[in-house]
Structure formats: structure tokens, C-alpha cells
Amino acid sequence: xxxxxxxxxxxKIAKQGxxxxxxxxxxxxxxxxxxxxxxxxxxxxNSLCDSFGVSRTxxxxxxxxxxxxxxxxxxxxxxxxxxxxxxxEARPAERINPTTVEDILHLLELRLTLEPAAAExxxxxxxxxxxxxxxxxxxxxxxxxxxxxxxxxEDYLFHFAIATATKNPFFQSFYKQWSQSVIPxxxxxxxxxxxxxxxxxxxxxxxxHSYIIEAILSRDxxxxxxxxxxxxxxxxxxxAKYRDQ
Numbered sequence: 001x002x003x004x005x006x007x008x009x010x011x012k013i014a015k016q017g018x019x020x021x022x023x024x025x026x027x028x029x030x031x032x033x034x035x036x037x038x039x040x041x042x043x044x045x046n047s048l049c050d051s052f053g054v055s056r057t058x059x060x061x062x063x064x065x066x067x068x069x070x071x072x073x074x075x076x077x078x079x080x081x082x083x084x085x086x087x088x089e090a091r092p093a094e095r096i097n098p099t100t101v102e103d104i105l106h107l108l109e110l111r112l113t114l115e116p117a118a119a120e121x122x123x124x125x126x127x128x129x130x131x132x133x134x135x136x137x138x139x140x141x142x143x144x145x146x147x148x149x150x151x152x153x154e155d156y157l158f159h160f161a162i163a164t165a166t167k168n169p170f171f172q173s174f175y176k177q178w179s180q181s182v183i184p185x186x187x188x189x190x191x192x193x194x195x196x197x198x199x200x201x202x203x204x205x206x207x208x209h210s211y212i213i214e215a216i217l218s219r220d221x222x223x224x225x226x227x228x229x230x231x232x233x234x235x236x237x238x239x240a241k242y243r244d245q
């Protein structure tokens with residue numbers, strides 16, 4: 001099974017809209033159309049960067065999206081392997097009350113206007129204390145996830161740590177006002193949660209957090225903004241699907 005799939009044809013990405021979404025769309029189409037078979041590996045990260053003309057951050061975001069659809073799996077030292085040819089989206093619940101869905105979507109809309117900017121500022125302004133706080137909260141989320149928790153508090157504290165790193169007290173005030181209710185899963189009833197798909201969903205959240213913190217701590221402001229936007233936008237798109245049920 002060739003690792004770089006030299007027979008594949010990719011289109012360079014125009015510098016408009018969300019780059020990672022455009023990349024993910026092309027890769028998803030290749031998989032669902034059978035041009036990359038189940039069990040076959042996608043090209044390497046470096047090869048995809050060259051093929052699409054984008055950064056590693058964009059490629060990682062695109063692969064995270066494919067993983068959230070259950071299409072691929074990534075193993076260190078092995079690469080990204082196609083698992084199935086049809087998507088199986090990770091979702092935290094089978095159904096959600098329509099009023100709750102609207103509340104979640106309104107809050108995510110607000111967060112999308114604020115938090116990408118907060119991540120950008122955190123990348124530019126964080127100090128050693130912020131670095132330690134961010135790493136601690138990211139580890140706390142990972143540990144909660146490993147213990148099969150919904151990691152609501154840990155998710156909130158991770159985002160609050162980013163708000164703190166902006167050095168702008170009004171970002172902190174926003175999170176203090178909403179507390180854990182800013183996290184959509186906090187609004188879900190335990191009886192609505194699907195343990196299997198929810199675990200897959202939280203795995204995606206954990207990975208997205210890792211990309212956000214990597215961008216912030218490397219002081220890559222543009223990547224921090226982009227990864228935070230994609231993190232929240234994917235959540236908004238996913239919860240919007242409950243509205244159509």
C-alpha cells in the first residue's frame with residue numbers, strides 16, 4: 001500500500017474561506033468515492049502540505065475532521081489510515097430538546113465572535129504562568145476523558161485558561177459569567193448522552209484542544225485563531241444537525 005498515493009490529484013487551495021474545510025472536503029470525497037481504499041494510508045503530512053499549498057496546521061485540522069467522521073485513524077509512526085468509506089459522525093447525544101439546541105447554537109455563535117480573537121491574543125501575550133496553566137488544564141481534560149467522564153468542568157477550565165492568557169479581564173468576565181454552562185455538553189441530560197458516540201466526540205475535542213494549545217504556546221497567532229475557529233465552528237455545525245431531526 002503506497003504511503004504517498006502518487007496517483008491522487010489534489011487542487012491547490014485558494015486563500016479564501018476556511019482552508020482546512022476545503023482540504024477536508026477534497027480528502028473526504030476521495031475516500032467516499034473509493035479513490036483511497038479502506039486500509040490504505042493517506043499521503044504524509046508533508047506531502048499533503050505540498051500538494052494543497054497549505055500549512056501543517058491546516059492539514060492537521062482537516063485530518064481531525066476526517067477522524068470525527070470515523071473515516072480515518074492516525075497512529076504515531078504509522079500515519080493516517082482509511083477506516084471506512086462512509087462517514088460515521090461523532091455526536092454526544094441521540095436527540096436534544098429543540099429549545100436546548102437553540103440555546104446551544106446562540107451561545108456558540110457568540111463564542112465564535114470572541115474566542116478566536118482570545119486565542120490569538122493568548123498566543124501573543126501568554127507568560128510562563130499561563131503556559132503552565134494551559135498545560136495543566138489540557139492534561140486535566142485528557143485525564144477526565146480517559147476516565148470516561150464528560151469532562152465538562154475540565155473543558156470549561158481549558159477555555160478559561162485561554163481567556164486568562166489574553167491579559168484582558170473582560171474575556172475572563174465572559175467566562176466567569178457563564179461558568180460551565182458555556183460548554184454545550186453541560187446542557188445535555190445524562191439520559192440523552194450516547195456513551196459510544198460521545199466518547200468518539202470527546203476524543204475529537206481532545207485532539208482539537210491539543211492543536212489550539214500547540215498554536216498558542218508556539219506564539220503562532222494566526223494558527224491559534226484558525227484552530228479555535230474550527231473547533232467552535234465544527235461544534236456549531238454538529239449541533240445544528242439536531243435542529244433538523
